[in-house]
Amino acid sequence: MDFYEQGVLLLVSLVANFFSALAGGGAGLLQLPALLFLGLPFAVALATHKVASVFLGLGATARHLKSSTLSLKFVAVVLGFGLPGVVLGANVILHIEEHIAQFALGVLTLGLGVYSWKKPQLGQVLNLQNQTFKGLMLGGxxxxxxxxxxxxxxxxxxxxxxxxxxxxFGLDYKTAVAYTLVLVGIFWNGSGAITLGLLGNIQWDWLPALILGSLVGGYFGAHLAIVKGNAWVKRAFEVITILVGLALIYKALSN
Known part of the structure; x- marks a missing residue:
């Protein structure tokens, strides 16, 4: 890549990962389409994005660990149930129609934003629930x-x-975002990157700009989430989910 294209990658990565760290997800809304637009095949772009997303988790973790403590119980549930699913999904993606899956995911994601918007008090205070064995298993x-x-x-x-x-589980938004960024950002995306890397290819020479943007954007997005609190994070979550959902639906219908 030339210097201009590296600059575009860095800017896209910074913006995408800043808002992802603030809302608890959604970096792929900008970053993955940018990789596809610049010429990477879907499987390569997905694997490359997964690697870069690990550094979003690292950047956000560096900030969250200064002001929050993660419960080992939730860590075990999120990793124990989520990681096998990640490996399964990474193996399946190469064998399904991309536009069908994107449309379904877009509708679901859009629904998340609307649901949260319709529940003004959702996630504003920490109120743990479903902590029994049955509740943890169903949630897992x-x-x-x-x-x-x-x-x-x-x-x-x-x-x-x-x-x-x-x-x-009754977490407030700020706490839930911390779990998502640390556990999904580092461990889920790391597992997906390894699996996709073994099945296909990673565009290694594109990663320096993506990694730098992920680290810096992740850190400052997490910082703003911590400083502004649950009301801000909830609103950011709703905006990002609605945008991601609409973008996925549009992309699926335009294929």
């Missing part, structure tokens, strides 16, 4: 399904995790 089963989506279609699935942690 849904995380497995979200993990499969994450491994196959990267745009916006972190937003599903954020809302599920709020709705099912």
């Amino acid at each position: 089963g849904v995380l497995f399904l979200i993990g499969a989506l994450n491994g196959s279609l990267t745009s916006g699935t972190g937003l599903f995790v954020t809302l599920w942690l709020v709705r099912w």
Whole structure:
């Protein structure tokens, strides 16, 4: 890539990962289409984006660990159920019609934003629920399904995790975003990147700009989320989910 194209990648990565860290997902809304626009095949673009997204998690983690403590119970549930789903989804994506999956994911993502918007008090205070064995298993089963989506279609699935942690487990938005960015950003996306890298290719020479944008954007997005609090994060979540959903539907229908 020439210097101009590297600059475009860096700018897109900065913006996408800043808003993703603020809302708890959605970096693929800008970053993945940019990689496709610049000429990468879908499978290569997806694997390359997955690698860069790990550094979004690292950048956001560097900020969140200064002001939040993660519960080992939630860490175990999110990783234990989600990681097998990610590996499954990464293996399946090469064998399904992309536009059909994108349309379905777009409708679901749009629904997340509308649902949150219709529930003004959702996620504004920490109110833990479904902490029994049955509640954790049911919640973990849904995380497995979200993990499969994450491994196959990267745009916006972190937003599903954020809302599920709020709705099912009773976390507030700020806490849920911290879990999503640390666990999904680093471990889920890392597993997806490894699986997709083994199955296909990663565009290594595009990664420096993407990684820098992910680290810096992730850190400052997480900082703004912590400083502004739940009301701000909730509104950012709703805006990003609606935009991601509409973008996925439009892309699916235009193919």
